[in-house]
Amino acid sequence: MKAQMKALIVIAVALAAGCGKTDRPDEAGSPGGAKGSETAPAPGMTTEPVTLTFFTEGNSAILAETIERLVSQKYPNVTLRTIKSAKGTLIEDVMGAGTSIDLLSYSLGGLGKVKDYKLVSDLTPLMQKYGFDTSRFADGVLDTVKSYFEDGTVSALPFELNNNVLFYNKGIFDKFGVSYPKDGMTWEQVYDLAKKVTRTEGGVQYKGFQLEGINLVYKNQMGLGFVDPKTLRATVNNDPWKKWIEQMAEFYKIPGNEPTNNYKINFLQNQTLAMSTGPNFLTEIPEAAAKGLDWDVVQLPQFAGLEGKGGQMNAPYYAIPPSSKNKDSAFLVMQYLLSDEVQTIMARQGRIPIVKKEEVRKEYAKDLKGMEGKNIAAFFKDTIGAPVPSTKYDAIAKSAVNAAFNKVATNAADANTALRQAEEDINKQIDAEKAK
Template identity: 50%
Template sequence: MMTLTRMCRMGCIGVASAALLAACSQNAGDMQKGSGDDANPAPAPSFSEPVTLHYYTNDNTKWLELEQKLIAKKYPNVTLKVTQEKELKMDQLVTVGDIPDFLSFSLGSFWDLKNYGLISDMTPLMKKYRFDENRFLPGVMESVRSYSDRGEMLLLPFELNSNVLFYNKTIFDKFGVAYPRDGMTWEQISDLARKVSRKEEGTEYKGFIFQHQNLVWKNQLGLPFVDPKTNKAATNTPEWKRWLDVMGGFYFLPNNDYKNLSFYKEQTVAMWTGANIVSSVVEAASSTGLNWDVVTLPQFTDNPSGGTQMIAPFYAIPPGSKHKDEAFQLISYLLSEEVQTAKARQGKVPIVDSPAATQGYAADLPGVSGKNMGAFLKDKIGKPAVVTKYDGIAKDVFYKTALGKDFYSGTKDVNTILREVEEEINRKIKEAPQ
């Protein structure tokens, strides 16, 4: 991902929202042109005639509201008919035949959408509208292509689920331990966690806890979950044992046994990582006085992937869409610098290589002044692991079983756990629709 030397200093965050968005609007057209030139410009969306586009999504947050607001302002002739997954499940959607024109979902839903016939190759549309792949950060398009063995463009991601290490400064101060810093390894974090994991005056302080599902999906070592040649589990290996020894090893530190605790609610966890919870942390700091900061996500020593696996929600177009061209042009706008900057200012990590978006990151969030927010922009996308249609099954089994109660309670050793994970993955793959 982009380094801080390529960004303006985070002091630029103070730029007024209106002024920055105005600047972004001037640049957005350049990003949408793609590889067109003055002699042969890319077709530009006009939306001169009213059109209704059916938008299917599993997002039900303020981000959906922001998208709708931006689209309404940019293209007043476009009406979005929004269907949320909580209202109509995928199988129900297909059964009633109400095929959406485009959709957005979290990456974990990709294979379900594909199995239901709601994903199509967008390569022809990208060529037609000269969509510039170079707008994305390094590693994004390589990761996208890994989801097809035929080079298809089946998804276009729109933000990064970048990880950082959140830490509670109050706990470190209480025990006189130095704060974590950018660029640390998991082994170094283990040493820190050991120093702040203790029971004091009836309160248990945990040195480090992580969201299991998130870090399994991030898969920093870039390891395969399923062998694409045999469609069998590829998790009972020395490499996965190393991952489990390091990450699971945190729960065997004195006083750091696993408990499902919130970083910002109980405030007894010194360090935590997982999905981006900066909005919740900011709210907790405002109401409870949580004294927090962040550093870059720790790395494995000699990480062969060079980063983390891309986890990114994405846009896609079903083959049955009645308005593919209009839908793609709208997606292109949603991936423009203008929209990426607007979301970045509210804490969403941009997926485009845009100085405006990175300079304005988290600018509209209260209480982040003086925080190391640039850490969110340093979580590099690593070389993608081999992807198969059974990865969702394997990842689900791995984080629930390999990091489950039998493991962290010490009931079973690592070798037994990995063997059982392998057996469970293979069983579920055999039972899955072929």
């Protein structure tokens, strides 16, 4: 009797709630249906077995096994058939073989190629259908993503940031009695420090500062363009890019601080490099620390007069090809990989979260050894600047600008000559690509 009374009460409440709302469409679009939008559960993953072909390149290839494990735990009915980009399985090979890709992960440098192969589609309908909240992203992420596509759509979703810091070897600074770097420095101030710690001691050449140029070209803290989107001509032979190249190359003019082939070997293994920056290599620090590296980090330096201006976002991303037969399942997997849960797991492993939630950011690097007492907050002081005009040929231009930087750094050419040659080379490559 009690059970019957309880059921009647539930029915009465349901009927009362429905009064005056018979014209509300249900999920199928018909008014007054039994699946009204207020009572129907949110759409979710199918319970049927699903196999998703997941092509990975760059960071997600490194994380492939972790991603597979997390997805199988969240969605036991989903199988990821992962294809890692490698010799014989490059995106060109996979597309040439006629393989249908459901979910794609790629580095920013390959976006033009991915777009050429028509492997991206507007994710907005799926984001709306499944309630994806873009306000969770770090400031600047969404605007930058939209700038990648001519129609301003969200056709890719980045899954981690590549925030930079300045790594430094405390032992070298201690050896020479020089004060450590600090947050908020300009490149000019770092140059002065680099001169002080570039010395020869006991037959060992200590270098003050080295960087990976291509990474900072992509970051582009000055907010400079590469290719005019209207004319599709290079826009790098100008005074602002000359200033950038000359100032960054000036580090390598310091006697004893000439460039070497691998800055990370000097910093992590030889431990003869005082300061370094480029892609975030925090995950490699614990092994070096176990071999004696006494280290810390500070905020990525900025150019004088541009303090507080963020660099360009350089983030790997997920995309769903329009040819996928499993778009909904692929998107739900993507949405899970961008959830606070997974972002926290990845953050603890040293991957900088794409979301701005403070609770997630506080977990950054906690699974790595030796992070206690380090200036981890410096990673989140590297903010995202306003996007520059984007074209499918930007990767060509960025590589050419980095080549120009290397020529100037090694005294193979002056900045004017190097940039003129870079612009000519970019335009030739663009013309060749357009002629294909």
